[in-house]
Amino acid sequence: MKDLLKYAKGQRLYMVLTAITLLSSFLALITFEYWDLDSMTAWTMNFWDLFFEGRLGEFYDYTALNIHGAQHYNCEGNYLWLLPWCLWNLPLWLVNSGGV
Numbered sequence: 001m002k003d004l005l006k007y008a009k010g011q012r013l014y015m016v017l018t019a020i021t022l023l024s025s026f027l028a029l030i031t032f033e034y035w036d037l038d039s040m041t042a043w044t045m046n047f048w049d050l051f052f053e054g055r056l057g058e059f060y061d062y063t064a065l066n067i068h069g070a071q072h073y074n075c076e077g078n079y080l081w082l083l084p085w086c087l088w089n090l091p092l093w094l095v096n097s098g099g100v
Contacts, residue, residue, distance in 0.1 A: 035071035035072070036072075038070060038071050039070040039071050039072040039075075040082065040085050041068075041085075041089055041092070042066075042068035042069065042070035043063055043070065043075045043079070043082055043085075044082055044085050044086045044088075044089040044093070045068050045089065045092075045093055045096065046059065046062050046063050046067075046068065046075075047059065047079060047082060047086045048086065048089075048090065048093040048097070049062070049093075049097070050062055059075070059079050060074070060075065063075045
């Protein structure tokens with residue numbers, strides 16, 4: 001038991017960082033809803049539509065049309081935060097657009 005306590009004392013920073021990670025993950029889990037994922041998926045579809053058409057500058061106007069039926073009607077802020085989701089949803093866009 002003493003060895004375990006000695007080991008835990010040496011790993012205090014690791015335990016604090018793990019606790020912070022678990023707490024932030026739990027907060028994200030309880031605040032992130034289906035509608036958020038639905039809207040981000042629609043916005044990433046908009047991103048790929050415009051990217052391959054060469055009209056990425058019209059992203060916000062196109063998003064305001066809400067052609068994919070997003071729960072949130074418009075994407076606020078910079079679309080660069082969507083890039084990880086865009087990469088994740090690229091296969092979905094390829095199947096949806098008939099590119100495959």
